[in-house]
Amino acid sequence: MKILFTVGGSQAAVFGVAPLAAAARSAGHEILLAADEPLMAAAQSLALPALCITPDRMRYGQDAMTATDRIDALLELTRQWTPDVVVGGLSHVPRVLAARLKVPFVRHIWYIAPMARRDRTAIAELQPQLQRLGLAELPEPDLFVDLCPPALRPPGAPAAQPMRWVPRVSQRRTEPWMYTRPEGGRKRVLITAGTRNLMLDTPGSSLRRLVDSLTATGAEVLIAALPEAAERYGAELGGVRIGWIPLDVVAPTCDLAVHHGGATTAMTLIHAGVPQLIVPDNGYGKAVAEAVSGYGAAVMVDRNRPGDGQDPDEVTATACREILTDPAYAERTRTLAAHSAALPTPDEVLRGIEALAAR
Incomplete structure (x- = not known):
C-alpha cells in the first residue's frame, strides 16, 4: 500500500x-x-x-x-x-x-x-x-x-x-545530564518556546527574572531553544544550560515545564507526567493552556491580562513556585499521562x- x-x-x-x-x-x-x-x-x-x-x-x-x-x-x-x-x-x-x-x-x-x-x-x-x-x-x-x-x-x-501520543522530535547527541535527574533531590525546571524564539525575544527582563526566581528556590533551570538563541542569549543567563535539548529525553527528569502552549510541547510533557506553566503567545496556545489547566495539570498565565496591578513576571514566578510545592499538579498530570498511554x-x-x- x-x-x-x-x-x-x-x-x-x-x-x-x-x-x-x-x-x-x-x-x-x-x-x-x-x-x-x-x-x-x-x-x-x-x-x-x-x-x-x-x-x-x-x-x-x-x-x-x-x-x-x-x-x-x-x-x-x-x-x-x-x-x-x-x-x-x-x-x-x-x-x-x-x-x-x-x-x-x-x-x-x-x-x-x-x-x-x-x-x-x-x-x-x-x-x-x-x-x-x-x-x-x-x-x-x-x-x-x-x-x-x-x-x-x-x-x-x-x-x-x-x-x-508518541513523542518525536529532532535529536542531538545525548549526554548523561539529559536523562538523569539532578543530584541531591534538586528540582529541575525546563523553559521552552518550542521551535520558535518568541519567549526569548526579550531575555534581559522577563526571562532573566524568571530564571533568577527559579534558581533562588534551588531548582536547576534548563532552556530548550534553537541554536541561534543559545548563541545570542547564553552569556546573559549565567550558568543555565541553553540550546537544542531533545524534549522527549529530558522531560521525564523534570518537575515543571514553562512553555508557550505548543501541541508537541504540551503532549510530550503530558506523556512524561510533567506539570506545566503555560504562557500562551496566541489563541491556539491559549486553548491548549485552558484545556490542560482545566484538568488540573497546569497553570495558565495570560501576560496580556495578569490582573489589576499585578506584575506579569511575578505572577509567573509565583505560579511556578505553587506548582513545585503542591503535589496535586503532578498527581493530575500522572493521571492524564496514564489515560493517554492507554489509547x-x-x-x-x-x-x-x-x-x-x-x-
Missing part, C-alpha cells in the same frame, strides 16, 4: 504525524511525506522520505490563498506516485486531492481547540478548486484520527479514533487505515 502523508505549518505537524508514518513504513507500506520547504529539515531529521511541494510555509486558515499551487503540486506528484490513501492535517487541500483521486482520506490532527467554524470557512473558500477539478462536493474524511486525550477535547468535538497505538490505528484501502 502507498500512503501519502501531507503536512504544513510548523515543525510540530511533522513531529505529530511521524509515529503513524513510521508505523506504516515499518509495516512494509510505501510512504511519502509532502511538506513545505521550511519543514523539510525536520522531516529529514526523523528519517522520513519527504518531498517539498511549496517553498513557503502553509498556515491554517489560509487554504484558499495557496490552494491552487498546492493542489497542482500534489496532483503532479500523484501522477508519478499514486497513493492508496491520503493522510492530511489541519489543511483541507489534501482532502480535495483525495476526492479527486477517489481514494480514502484520513484526517490526523490534535483536536484541542474548537475549529468547526474555521473548517466551514476553509471548505467554503475551496469551492472554486472543487469546481476546477470537477468535484460536486468535498466528502467527509473516511477516518478522523485525534491525538488529543479525550479528557482534553473541547465540547462538541466530532467523533474520532483516538491515538496514543490505541499507531500500529493499532494503522490497521484501520489498511482496512480503508482494502475496501
